[in-house]
Amino acid sequence: MRLSGKPSVFCIDGLNFIRSYVLPGSGYKSDDECANALLDWLESVSYTDKFKNAEFRVVFDGGYRNIGSLMRGRVHAQFSDSDSADDVLLEQALYLKDNSPEKVWLVTSDGALVSRA
Numbered sequence: 421m422r423l424s425g426k427p428s429v430f431c432i433d434g435l436n437f438i439r440s441y442v443l444p445g446s447g448y449k450s451d452d453e454c455a456n457a458l459l460d461w462l463e464s465v466s467y468t469d470k471f472k473n474a475e476f477r478v479v480f481d482g483g484y485r486n487i488g489s490l491m492r493g494r495v496h497a498q499f500s501d502s503d504s505a506d507d508v509l510l511e512q513a514l515y516l517k518d519n520s521p522e523k524v525w526l527v528t529s530d531g532a533l534v535s536r537a
Contacts, residue, residue, distance in 0.1 A: 426523055427473040431513045433505055433528040434458065434480040434497065455480060455487040455497075463492040475522070477512060481505040 438454045448454040462476045478497040480487075481504065490497040500508045509526060516524045 427475075427521065428471075428523040428525060429475045429477060429516055429520065430525045430527050431509045431516070432462075432476060432478045433509055434478045435505065436528050437478075452485050452487050455485075459488065459490075459492055459495055459497055462495045466494045479505040479508045479512075 434455060435451060438451060438458055448457065459478065462478065465471050466474060466476060474494065476495045478495065480497065480499050482499055483501055484499050487497070498508070506528075509528070513524050513526045516522065
């Protein structure tokens with residue numbers, strides 16, 4: 421995948437990302453602890469030259485849990501409550517695609533979500 425330096429919004433399936441790429445063998449004791457670390461990492465990435473024009477929107481399945489601050493610079497996290505994170509992400513990505521000048525990226529390894537996008 422080639423990334424552009426143009427303003428971009430990355431819509432990220434938080435638990436999918438954690439369980440696919442971070443949690444296995446990471447040493448974190450829980451998804452919530454790992455979610456906090458993911459948000460910290462994304463915040464640090466957002467300050468790099470490659471992502472200086474990017475915003476990161478992370479959606480976690482379920483109701484609110486204490487994973488630290490949900491707003492970290494250009495990283496914004498939320499919980500899907502009674503909806504699925506997939507539905508919330510898809511709704512946000514499609515809205516942004518139609519109503520925003522930024523490039524929109526849907527970040528997930530969930531094949532069903534990708535086919536709906």
